[in-house]
Amino acid sequence: MKSKVLLVEDSVSARHFVKSCLADLDLEVIEAPDGRQGVAMLSEQRPDLVLLDLTMPVMDGFEALPKMKQLAPETPIVVLTADVQQRTVDRITELGADLFLKKPPKKQLLLEAVERFLGK
């Protein structure tokens, strides 16, 4: 059975980039354009990994992250963000993020992170 990755990102072009990076891996990628839909999809579809943007409309990553961790504490969450202030990194770590990747992520770094959490 294919591993399932939930990609929560408001930018269509960024989602397209991440999906193209992951295309060589045998994965199913499901997408949500904001944190609220991301939380709902996590609850309904139980992915194996979440890739979560921080700056989003409707519900941002700061709000979605603890909700996701409460719903599925075992599901690893990799935060992708352009906000590299130390306080942001500290805050998302406290909220339960398993890894933080600076945007724009290099393809190789992204693949390594996904493979690490999915045990591929």
Next chain:
Amino acid sequence: MNNTFTALEIDTLQEVMNMAFGSAAADLAEVVDVFVQLNAPDVQVMRLDDLESHLVAQIPDYERARVVEQHFRGESDGVALLVFPHGAEHQLVSLFQSDSAEILESDTILELEKEILMEIGNILIGATVGRLFDLLNRRIGYLPPRTTDGYAVAELINKGLFAGDDYAITVQTRFDFEDRAVSGRLFIINRQQSAQQLKSALAEFWSSLE
């Protein structure tokens, strides 16, 4: 020449601006003890005739707003405007002062406020615009920044930076200095003649990361 931006190009520009401003905020946080709350940037392409009314609608108390203005030239031409509401400069001074700082004369405070606006402008505009065009692999240079008021922005628009029936590409990001009750907006306005360069850069952006 097609200078209309597609939805995907605007989406990419928003994402690149988000990356650039995030990097600039981290630079500012290294200089002063402040946390910058970021918001999703807004990109719009509009007729020059509509630009002033757009800025008026976006900036509270527009005419009295404090503005740091810096022009850039090169493979993209335009101007960056860092806009703070009237009175924000008083709070910004506290970013650079310790609690035990001596009480200063009012003339000195005014000069200090101006210098601090310039310093914050230098960091946020320089780092954001620099990172933006660095990510887009385009070279630009800067003219020296200056502080001005909101009413001067209208002069800027009308003094020949743009052609008469031209379009302006505005990239706006609103930010808040947490714990300081100060928020501001950064506008980057590109000359329409730079549009083709910008479109090419946006087309190459994602593939450059692979």
